[in-house]
Amino acid sequence: MLTFAVVLGLVAWGAEMLLAHQVPYLRALCRRSILFNMITSLFITATLAAFFGASGLIVMSASLLSCLLSVLTYRLWREDE
Numbered sequence: 001m002l003t004f005a006v007v008l009g010l011v012a013w014g015a016e017m018l019l020a021h022q023v024p025y026l027r028a029l030c031r032r033s034i035l036f037n038m039i040t041s042l043f044i045t046a047t048l049a050a051f052f053g054a055s056g057l058i059v060m061s062a063s064l065l066s067c068l069l070s071v072l073t074y075r076l077w078r079e080d081e
Contacts, residue, residue: 001058004054005054005057005058005061005062005065006061006065008045008054008058008059008062009045009061009062009063009064009065009066009069010065010066011048012041012045012048012062012063013041013066013069013070013073015044015048016040016041016044016066016070017070017073026040027077030070030074031074031077031078034071034074037067037070037074038067038071041067041070041071042066042067044066045059045062045063045066045067046059048062049062
């Protein structure tokens with residue numbers, strides 16, 4: 001269960017970073033607003049979880065991991081400017 005949550009969280013984070021790389025407007029919005037960043041991260045994780053049939057504690061754990069990684073990534077990108 002924990003392994004699936006970690007893998008789902010990492011895949012969701014990777015999908016979000018790929019999407020942010022492809023859509024500059026989304027990247028700029030996520031850099032400016034931590035709330036929008038978290039909503040985007042949760043939406044992507046929930047979508048992937050529904051696709052793979054995950055529920056409950058797995059989705060919650062994956063969402064927390066994905067949000068943490070994306071907030072850290074956007075902070076690093078912001079400091080890089």
